[in-house]
Amino acid sequence: MTKQEIFNHIEESLELDENTLKEETVLDDIVEYDSMGKLSLIVLSDEEFDKKLTGEQMEEFKTVGDIVKFLEA
Amino acid sequence: MNMERQWTDKTILITGASSDIGTSIASELDALGAQLILHTSSMNSAEALQQRFGQRHRVVTANFSTPSALNDTFKEVLVNTKVDGYVNCVGVRSRRPLKLLKPEHVSEVMTINFLSYLEMLRIVTKRGRFNEGLSIVAISSIAAQSGGPGVTAYAASKAAVDAANRCISNELHRKKIRLNSVVCGQVNTSAYEELMASKTDQEDKVLERQFMGLAEPEDISDIVLFLLSEKSKYMTGSCMYADGGYLT
Numbered sequence: 175m176t177k178q179e180i181f182n183h184i185e186e187s188l189e190l191d192e193n194t195l196k197e198e199t200v201l202d203d204i205v206e207y208d209s210m211g212k213l214s215l216i217v218l219s220d221e222e223f224d225k226k227l228t229g230e231q232m233e234e235f236k237t238v239g240d241i242v243k244f245l246e247a
Numbered sequence: 248m249n250m251e252r253q254w255t256d257k258t259i260l261i262t263g264a265s266s267d268i269g270t271s272i273a274s275e276l277d278a279l280g281a282q283l284i285l286h287t288s289s290m291n292s293a294e295a296l297q298q299r300f301g302q303r304h305r306v307v308t309a310n311f312s313t314p315s316a317l318n319d320t321f322k323e324v325l326v327n328t329k330v331d332g333y334v335n336c337v338g339v340r341s342r343r344p345l346k347l348l349k350p351e352h353v354s355e356v357m358t359i360n361f362l363s364y365l366e367m368l369r370i371v372t373k374r375g376r377f378n379e380g381l382s383i384v385a386i387s388s389i390a391a392q393s394g395g396p397g398v399t400a401y402a403a404s405k406a407a408v409d410a411a412n413r414c415i416s417n418e419l420h421r422k423k424i425r426l427n428s429v430v431c432g433q434v435n436t437s438a439y440e441e442l443m444a445s446k447t448d449q450e451d452k453v454l455e456r457q458f459m460g461l462a463e464p465e466d467i468s469d470i471v472l473f474l475l476s477e478k479s480k481y482m483t484g485s486c487m488y489a490d491g492g493y494l495t
Contacts, residue, residue: 189346209396209397209447210344210396210397210447212447213342213343213344213396213397213447214343214344214346214347216342216445216447217343217347226444226445227445228444228445229443229444229445229446229447230444232447
């Protein structure tokens, strides 16, 4: 999966328009990154990337780039 | 009344016996001398159950994802055995916001949590498979009675179980069969640990409302045993809350 596709997955999960997120976008600045948005990311990570995303890991994410790094790894 | 003698004459079927709540119920009943039929879904957990509870009890493997296959397994199990109690502890959790609630996912949750339970009721309550006074207990959840973000599929499946118990209690009264639900709050189980590992910030709020704290599996099995026993003989189609105050 390309980096762009990962970005698009995250945008879809958070119900954002395509190509609105950048690596340096700060998660606290995204209104849609609330508890339901986080839940969507957990499902995305599990279903599309076969990775268990824990609450602890999520707390360490500061920017969209951190999420992309986690999903890519 | 000598309770121990009473249990030694009884056979209890527990589906989902390898769950923490199922195992707790099985332990209490085993200690009281009841005969058990323990169901689980995988060969590994079946071996673990047989090892833990010994050869005195029967262990059965069946997949609750395929309700139509349950009859073949259980009609053979119940051919020479009549049950006095049936407890269903099978349940899959689901946490998804609406936009991810695809029909396939909802259908999977409803199949395991509700349709298979309904199919088990059809199997167990067939003439000749139970003794007079059969008591059926379903493990339900506060989600069925209240609600919360992301738990739609799970809540709906448990609400369906409670609704089925209410309706079927009317139908099976003349067969002297009772059905009740135990509406559980958060219980200290491996499923709860998994939930907390991927918690967002909703989960802490549950325990704020559940002001008596997390339940232990034994808190639930004590209530299940009461519902299985004749001490609850005037109760059917009801929900007993074991929620540590959550629904107050």
